[in-house]
Amino acid sequence: MKEKSKGILKLNGQRILFGIALLLLWELISGEAAYLTINFQAFTIRIPYQIEPFWISSPSEIISRLVELTKSGQLTFHLSITIFEMIVGFVIGAALGILIGFWLGRKVTLAKIVDPYIMAVYSLPKIALAPLFILWFGIGVDMKIAIAAIIVFFLVFYNTLGGVRSVDPELVDVIRVIGANEREILRKVVLPSTYPWIFTGFKLGIPYSLIGAVVGELIATNKGMGYLLMEYSGWFDTAGVFAVLFVLMIVATILNLAVNYTEDRLMRWRHGLSS
Amino acid sequence: MPNKITLKNISKVFTRDERDVQALIDINIDVKEGEFLSIVGPSGCGKSTLLNIISGLLKPTTGEILLDGELLRGINTKIGYTTQKDNLLPWRTTRQNIEIGLELREVTRSERRSQAIELINRVGLAGFEDHFPNELSGGMRKRASLARTLIYNPDVLLMDEPFSAVDAQTRLILENQLLELWSGTGNTIIFVTHDLEEAISLSDRVIVFSARPGTAKAANSIPLARPRDTIKIRFNEDFIKIYERIWKDLEEEVGKAEELKTRAELEKARKDQEKFRASFDENTGL
Numbered sequence: 289m290k291e292k293s294k295g296i297l298k299l300n301g302q303r304i305l306f307g308i309a310l311l312l313l314w315e316l317i318s319g320e321a322a323y324l325t326i327n328f329q330a331f332t333i334r335i336p337y338q339i340e341p342f343w344i345s346s347p348s349e350i351i352s353r354l355v356e357l358t359k360s361g362q363l364t365f366h367l368s369i370t371i372f373e374m375i376v377g378f379v380i381g382a383a384l385g386i387l388i389g390f391w392l393g394r395k396v397t398l399a400k401i402v403d404p405y406i407m408a409v410y411s412l413p414k415i416a417l418a419p420l421f422i423l424w425f426g427i428g429v430d431m432k433i434a435i436a437a438i439i440v441f442f443l444v445f446y447n448t449l450g451g452v453r454s455v456d457p458e459l460v461d462v463i464r465v466i467g468a469n470e471r472e473i474l475r476k477v478v479l480p481s482t483y484p485w486i487f488t489g490f491k492l493g494i495p496y497s498l499i500g501a502v503v504g505e506l507i508a509t510n511k512g513m514g515y516l517l518m519e520y521s522g523w524f525d526t527a528g529v530f531a532v533l534f535v536l537m538i539v540a541t542i543l544n545l546a547v548n549y550t551e552d553r554l555m556r557w558r559h560g561l562s563s
Numbered sequence: 564m565p566n567k568i569t570l571k572n573i574s575k576v577f578t579r580d581e582r583d584v585q586a587l588i589d590i591n592i593d594v595k596e597g598e599f600l601s602i603v604g605p606s607g608c609g610k611s612t613l614l615n616i617i618s619g620l621l622k623p624t625t626g627e628i629l630l631d632g633e634l635l636r637g638i639n640t641k642i643g644y645t646t647q648k649d650n651l652l653p654w655r656t657t658r659q660n661i662e663i664g665l666e667l668r669e670v671t672r673s674e675r676r677s678q679a680i681e682l683i684n685r686v687g688l689a690g691f692e693d694h695f696p697n698e699l700s701g702g703m704r705k706r707a708s709l710a711r712t713l714i715y716n717p718d719v720l721l722m723d724e725p726f727s728a729v730d731a732q733t734r735l736i737l738e739n740q741l742l743e744l745w746s747g748t749g750n751t752i753i754f755v756t757h758d759l760e761e762a763i764s765l766s767d768r769v770i771v772f773s774a775r776p777g778t779a780k781a782a783n784s785i786p787l788a789r790p791r792d793t794i795k796i797r798f799n800e801d802f803i804k805i806y807e808r809i810w811k812d813l814e815e816e817v818g819k820a821e822e823l824k825t826r827a828e829l830e831k832a833r834k835d836q837e838k839f840r841a842s843f844d845e846n847t848g849l
Contacts, residue, residue, distance in 0.1 A: 462650040465618050466715065467640040467667045476663070480654045557654045557695035 311347045318346035342526060349527040350534060357531060362516075367535060370501050370513040373429055377436025378497035384437075385444025385493075386486060393452025393482075410446070414439045414500070418507050427508040436500030443496060444489035451485025452478060484555060491551065494543050502536065566632070567596040567719060567751040568617065573626035574776075575612055585776040586612050590626070592770065592779055594719075594751055601754045601762035602779075603813060604772025605820030610755040611647070613777070614721045617753065618644040630719070643717030647724045649708035651696040657707050658683065658692040664715035682710045686740065702733040706740070713744065720745075720752045726761070738765060738793040746790060759813060763805055764793040771812045774819035781812045 322338040341349065357363040392399040418435060425431040455478050463477050505514025513532055520528030573590040576583050586609040594600050602610050615621040617628060619638035628635040630642070651660045658679050665675040683692050686706040696704055705725060712720060725741075726734045738761060745752060756762050762769045766785050773780045785805060787796060796802050 456650075458646065458648060458650050459652060461620050462644070462646060463652075463663065463667075465620065465638055465640075465642070465644045466664045466711070467638075472667060476666075477652065480652070483654070557697060559697065 314344070315347050318344055318349075342524070345526040345530050350530045353525075353527045353531040354534070363535065366511060366513050366516050367539075369429065369511050370498075370505065371539070373432040373501040373504070373512065374436055374497045377433040377500055378440050378493060380433065381437035381440030381497070382444045382490060382493060385441045385489060386448050389445045389448025390452055390482070393449050399449070406445075410442050414442075415503055418504060421504075422508055427510075432501045432504030432509070432512070435504040436497040439496045439500045440493035443493045444486065447485045447489030447492075448482060451482030454485075455481045484558060487551060487555065491547050494547055495540055498536070498540055498543070564595040564597060566593045567598070567630070568592075568594040568753070569629040569632075570594075570613075570617070571627050571629070573613070573616060573623045573628070575609065575616065575621070576624045587616075587623075588776040588778050590778055592782075594753060596751055597749045598768065599745065599752045599754065599766045601756060601766040601769045602772055603756055603759050603762045603769060603809075604777060605774050605813075605817040606757060607820055607824060608772045608774055608816070609777030610757075610772055611723050614644065614723050614753065614755055617719075618642055618721055620644075640715070641717055642719045642721060643712035643715070644721045645708055645712050645723065645725050647727060649696070649704040651704060651707055651711070653696050656693045656695055657688055657699065657703075660696070660707055661710045661714055664711060668715060678714060679710075682714055685744065686710045702729045702737060705729060705737060709741070709744070716750075718750060720750055722752060722754045724756050725754075727756070727758075734761075735794050741765070742789075742791060742793065759806060759809060760797060761793075763787075763802060763809070764791065764796050769809060771809060771816065774816045774823055780816065781809075783809050 317338055318341050319338040321336065321340050323334040323336050326333045326335070354363075392402070414435065417438065418431070421431045421434045425434055459477050459481070460473055463473055468476065501512070502514040502517075505512035506518060507514075509515045513536055517529060517532045520526075520532065570590050570592045573587060574585070575587040576585050578584075590613065592600075602613070604610050612621065616623050617635075619635065619642070630639060652663070655663070658676070661679045661682060662675045665678060670678075680692065683689055686709060688703060688706055688710070691699060691703060696707070699707065705728075709725065726737050729737065742765060754762070754765060759769075763785055768782060768784045770779050771781045771783070772778065783805065787799065787801060787805075
């Protein structure tokens with residue numbers, strides 16, 4: 289056990305060093321365009337070793353932009369809007385996905401009838417629905433919530449449906465023999481056996497809800513991280529664009545870590561001797 | 564002793580690929596109260612089907628089952644069923660799995676817990692009550708699954724090759740444990756196995772099933788004294804005599820079952836080939 293944690297410590301150290309090296313390299317090559325010129329008989333080869341900050345900005349500039357954004361309170365304002373859209377969209381999409389997935393999972397015939405229609409809507413690129421959502425909800429927060437919700441809905445819905453369908457009939461039989469009625473079977477066997485499936489839906493859905501919210505903001509809005517991205521890009525402010533991307537990356541990473549941690553805690557029963 | 568369970572003219576026909584397969588035919592068995600009855604037979608003779616019928620999970624095509632002289636309809640919780648797979652709920656710990664029978668009977672939490680812990684100790688799972696099934700060995704899972712059935716104290720226990728998936732040594736220990744748990748309870752056990760030694764060492768009576776369609780071919784009472792040690796008893800002279808006598812009946816059926824199985828496999832291979840040829844002709848337009 290100790291050996292293992294030592295190994296992880298070492299690995300993390302190496303990771304941090306790698307990151308610092310990358311940032312240093314980035315800082316170094318950012319500057320007034322400069323080339324290494326090599327004359328070889330009739331040919332001239334020009335290798336760039338510095339690139340204009342207009343294209344790639346630089347870590348120091350990005351950091352100062354981040355500090356600025358934080359100090360002015362702009363970051364908190366826009367970030368909280370994006371996260372709000374993401375969370376509300378996720379909750380609505382996930383709740384509907386579980387409910388409808390569960391319901392259709394129990395209604396085999398109905399599920400067969402509606403299957404091609406659900407599949408058809410599912411195959412639609414959800415972003416293409418944005419113009420329709422603008423008509424329905426305007427360009428406010430509702431529209432982004434709707435985009436995030438519909439993307440999450442399908443991910444959770446299909447996973448829940450798969451979970452309900454793959455409940456081991458033998459487990460159901462055994463509990464029935466012990467004396468469970470239909471409601472108890474649903475609560476004590478069917479529902480718990482779908483948890484890992486629903487969780488997989490969540491795991492896929494969380495990053496996608498962020499994508500939905502940001503893409504919605506890119507299309508039409510006046511606030512949120514997507515708006516900030518468009519603004520900076522409109523001003524040809526590369527450092528600003530990178531600063532926003534960096535924040536989004538941090539948010540997505542934290543979400544992923546949180547999901548993995550929760551999964552490890554909740555799904556302990558899935559790991560054991562056999563895995 | 565009065566009859567606990569009476570099986571009258573039970574038969575079962577399955578329809579598979581639009582063809583009827585007779586799994587069980589004309590089964591008439593009386594099981595006495597407190598009796599340990601084993602059913603041995605070649606694989607595929609419908610032993611498990613019979614237990615599914617007695618448990619109420621499956622309806623017989625003909626015939627009826629009496630429990631304490633009354634017609635049995637559907638599932639009856641006086642009958643406990645330990646299936647071949649342990650079928651523990653993987654998201655529940657050992658204790659939670661064992662408690663489920665009491666949970667469904669709305670026994671209070673503290674009462675449930677104390678009964679479960681007592682049973683966990685009796686089946687030798689102490690120290691593993693908070694483990695998930697994934698964290699238990701095959702033998703432990705069998706014990707947990709047995710304890711789950713015992714906790715609500717059903718009058719009749721149906722056991723379908725409960726020890727077939729565990730290694731030979733663990734199996735001997737589990738068999739002895741089963742006898743200990745059962746002795747003095749007055750419960751009736753119907754135990755299905757394909758292992759004749761196991762059947763003889765445990766039972767009061769052994770019924771040999773024929774190859775498909777399965778039916779009771781011969782019943783043999785086992786007049787060996789109890790309490791028994793399932794390991795030592797195998798060296799007993801009477802045990803060996805009984806074994807030899809029953810084996811003659813069984814051997815014949817095993818041979819028949821083998822033949823049936825081979826025929827069925829050949830038939831299936833032939834059909835698959837035909838299907839393949841038909842689809843090939845169709846696709847190539849011939």
